[in-house]
Every structure is written in structure tokens, then in C-alpha cells.
Amino acid sequence: MKARGIRRLAPLEPGDPRTVGGHRIRGRVGSGGMGTVYAADSPGVHGYLAVKVVHPEQAADPRFRERFAHEARLLARVNSPSVARFVRADVEAGLPWMITEYVPGPTLRRHVERFGRLRRGMLLGLAVGTAEALRAIHDAGVVHRDLKPSNVVLSGRGPKLLDFGIAHPVEDPDPTKWIRLRRMRRAYRDLRLPSPETLADERSARRLDKLGTPGWMSPEQYGRQPTTQRADVFLWGATVAFAAVGHDPFGHAHPKEMARRVMFEEPDVDHLPPGLERLVAAAMAKDPDDRPDAGELLRACLALENAEGGVRAPEGAADPGPGAGAVRALLGRQWTEVAVRPPRPPREGPWPFGRGAGGDAD
Secondary structure (H helix, E strand, C coil), rough: EEEECCCEECCCCCCCCCEEEHHHHEEHHHHHHHCEEEECCCCCCCCCCCEEEECCCHHHCCHHHHHHHHHHHHHHHHHCEEEEEEEEECCCCCCEEEEEEEECCCEEEHHHHHHCCCCHHHHHHHHHHHHHHHHHHHCEEEECCCCHHHEEEEEEEEEEEEECCCEEEEECCCCCHHHHHHHHHHHHCCCCCCCCCCCHHHHHHHHHHCCEEEEEEEEEHHHCCCHHHHHHHHHHHHHHHHHHCCCCCCCCCCCCHHHHHHHHCCCCCCCCCHHHHHHHHHHHCCCCHHHHCCHHHHHHHHHCCCCCCCCCCCCCCCCCCCHHHHHHHHHHHHCCEEECCCCCCHHHHHHCCEEEEEEEEC
């Protein structure tokens, strides 16, 4: 069964914007707790762009606005064929918005739950594409922190990683940072002022490390240790295991039980071919120092195409390198079970309100 995305956009609702940043909104893609994602036309662009617009109640929260701006800045750093491309954003608008590449196709979770686990070349393609996404993200100095099946879309050209909502930069190497923070707290005490729970430079290291999806966090995140790029490598292993076995590698349970399993039990890695099984086991080591980095993962995954027991490249194929070109070439050979098209516009029908209603989100 070929993976397929949504066939038709949902119609706009009263109060939805009709244009954002000069782009005409065509329909709804989906809505969550933080905002609504729309599909928009853009002159000279084949297909749609994805437009995320923050809900009014979230836009009224200064901390949420800060987090949304943070997400846009981090996504703008990354350039990879396996990450949805950033276009532009306005984080100062009445309703902040961000425009990215629209990626048609189902999420990995939706496809696996509907049609079953990935096999052969598709599984290798998923491993390579997500490893390439992490390589690019880590090279840009970012920790994604939320790699999971619902954030990976199976596009027509390979897997694409979405959602930088809880990503953060790699820890600031400034050796004077913690001295300055201690002095700042001492100044609050000397002035007999209440010291805030967190200071600006501490937020990434302390508050954000508590965020994540139960069962889709690394052991060090559960242990309240600093989250590094090796946490993303652990989640890469869990995502590839999910695709191979057809269910969450640590199962489903109460969040406290999920924490215990992640920290002390081994994941389910049935159906993984030997080469990928070894890589997933290394990536999911409990100690982050025992895990490979994203570049090593990518090189090892590319090499599996020619390895014994793996999926073989055609005769005369060049030896794979670690670059994006090698990733595109492998996906061109192995990513064969996806047939997606941009969804059709919403069905035309009686408009319950004027076409001009909703205004512009600028």
C-alpha cells in the first residue's frame, strides 16, 4: 500500500485569515493547541506553502510569543532536503505567523498505524533521511528534542522532519556565563528583590528540558540532565524502531511507567535488519556518551545499502558519501512506496459569511 496524504483541504472557517504575508490562504491543513496551519498559494511556487498562525489566546501570552519566535529563528538556521524549508515569519504581528514549505504526505505514525510497518528500502530510506535531518540540524548548532513518528512526514521525495517548537540551541560555550548568572542572582539578594525562578540564559538548560512526549524522551531528559544533541540520536533510534516493529518501542503506559521503561528497559527492535539493528542499539544506549553522533549515523546508514544483508545499490553506483547528494541518490533508488500530491482545494459551496471576512494576519 502506497503512503498517501490528505486528499482535500478543509474549508476556511469564520475568522480565518484570507491572506498572510501576501500569500492567499486556500484552506485548512489542521489545528492544534498552539495554532492553525493553513495551505497558501504563492506566485512562482509549485504547490502550496504551509502557514502556521498562532491562536489569539496564545498570542496574548508574552512567553508563548518568545517561544514561537525562538522556533522560527532555529528553523531558519537549517538547510536540508530532509527538513521542511523555512520561508519567512512575522513574530511581532497581532497573530504571529510563520511560513514554511508545505510537505504533502502522511506522518510516519499515521501511515504505520493504518498500513503497518515499513520494510526493505522504505525502512532504510527513513533511517537515512531522518539521520540527514539530524546532521543538518546539529551542524546548525540546534538540538531538536522532539523527533518522533508524528513529526516525520512521508513525502514523495523522502521523509521530512517538522516542528521545532521545543528545539533549542546547543549550550552556550561562553565560560563566563554561569559566573555572570551567579552574580546576577547575588545582586537580587543584595537588593532584597525576589529572584525570578529562571533567568533568560538558564531557560534552555532548565525549563525546556522538562518538555517532551512521554515515551519519546531520552533517559537523560527523564533524569533532568542537560539535553544535548545525543538525545536526538536516541530519538532517531526510537523512530526507526517504531517504523520497523509497527508500534512504540517502549509500548504504552502511564507516564511514570514510561519513564521507568526508557531509563531501565531495552526497546523492542524486532524486524530490524542486522545492520540497522546494530545502529539502533548504539543510538539508544542509555549513556549518551556511548551513542554515535548524527554524522556517524548518516555515514553508517548510507553504507548499509551496499552491505551484506542490506538493500543493494544498482551495479555501477558510486560509493555513498555523507552529503545531501548521496542522500537524494539513495532515496531516489529506495523510496518507492510513496505517491502523494498536493491536496485539492476545499469543495466550493455556499459561503456562510462574506469572502472578505477574517482580514489579513499581517
